[in-house]
Amino acid sequence: MSDTDLLAQRFEEQRPRLRSVAQRMLGSGAEADDAVQDTWLRLSRADVAGIDNLPGWLTTTVGRVCLDRLRSSTARHEQPVDVAETEPATAAPGARDPEQEALLSESVGQALHVVLQTLAPTERLVFVLHDMFAVSFDEIAPVVDRSPAAVRQIASRARRRVQGRSTAPEVDPARQRRVVEAFLAASREGRFDDLLTLLDPHVVLRADAAAVRMGGTELRGSAGVARFFSGQAQGAVPAFVDAAPGAVVVVDEHTRLALSFTVTDRIIGIEVVADPDQLRELDLVVVDG
CATH class of the missing domain: 1.20.140.160 (PhyR, sigma-like (SL) domain)
Known part of the structure; x- marks a missing residue:
């Protein structure tokens, strides 16, 4: 050929x-x-x-x-x-x-x-x-x-x-929020099969340089991303990140990490931001309850 x-x-x-x-x-x-x-x-x-x-x-x-x-x-x-x-x-x-x-x-x-x-x-x-x-x-x-x-x-x-x-x-924010909350719960409880169900087979996980230093990485595919998050997200709480469904990790009243999710029928993208300068530029709104 x-x-x-x-x-x-x-x-x-x-x-x-x-x-x-x-x-x-x-x-x-x-x-x-x-x-x-x-x-x-x-x-x-x-x-x-x-x-x-x-x-x-x-x-x-x-x-x-x-x-x-x-x-x-x-x-x-x-x-x-x-x-x-x-x-x-x-x-x-x-x-x-x-x-x-x-x-x-x-x-x-x-x-x-x-x-x-x-x-x-x-x-x-x-x-x-x-x-x-x-x-x-x-x-x-x-x-x-x-x-x-x-x-x-x-x-x-x-x-x-x-x-x-x-x-x-595809753009129902309430449904997107439910998907993300289900993902965070499955992550905390280590429910690998549920994570696979919530992730698109071609999902992409990206992390900025600061997040990489904290253990983040770039991954492609539902199996790898599910393994990465299984048993994690212990301190993550649901939030909107620049109006996108996501989560934040707050330590001592300071946001240390923000995760934004791209959701269609399932999660097709996750971005992790830990750089302090970028975090300050984000519009972060913690979801009540």
């Missing part, structure tokens, strides 16, 4: 994920397919030897392609052909492509899609990549030409707007 064939095979393995990102960003099946094809063209021209994490590179690249398309269509005041912003929720049968309708209903939900359309292009990209696909702020920052701290603020603002306007299960 040639290098080109091997690269194409690896790209095809990522195609469903890339199309899902583009679908959420653009709301149009045809536009999503075009964005994925543009991503393949960029990959075919790139120095693949310099790409350490191909799935991450592809995810951020398709996000950049979608962002360019959104900014371009906004400037021209265009709407996607097959999902117009003003289209009513009770459109007549056949008004949308059946395949796209099924995809939206299954993976995003019509209500959430409509809310995403109200976000500015940069907000939409940050929200989709981070809150739906657990891409780190450090990875998103160069895509939108902002600092990681600024990206975190954008995500927080977008999250509040989405949670305030959508009743879709």
Whole structure:
């Protein structure tokens, strides 16, 4: 198998994920397919030897392609052909492509899609990549030409707007809080099987440098993350971290650790922050009870 064939095979393995990102960003099946094809063209021209994490590179690249398309269509005041912003929720049968309708209903939900359309292009990209696909702020920052701290603020603002306007299960803050609380309880009690149930198979755990010095690490996959947390979180209490469901560890009235969770149907991302300067910048709200 040639290098080109091997690269194409690896790209095809990522195609469903890339199309899902583009679908959420653009709301149009045809536009999503075009964005994925543009991503393949960029990959075919790139120095693949310099790409350490191909799935991450592809995810951020398709996000950049979608962002360019959104900014371009906004400037021209265009709407996607097959999902117009003003289209009513009770459109007549056949008004949308059946395949796209099924995809939206299954993976995003019509209500959430409509809310995403109200976000500015940069907000939409940050929200989709981070809150739906657990891409780190450090990875998103160069895509939108902002600092990681600024990206975190954008995500927080977008999250509040989405949670305030959508009743879709994917962004129901009450449900997200229940999932996180169940995770913390299972962690404290060492219930490994329950942790596996609450974690997405492709969950990503990230820790900042200060958290790594305290024993944190970066892990991928539900088994590894469940083993890491099993029997832990003894001092963690539920909280909202920049409006995302999470937890904090407070010692002597000082916050020593903050964990934020990305939750869709299950937990797909966990970020651990222990750096004092970063902790001071976070909007932390401990959950009563």
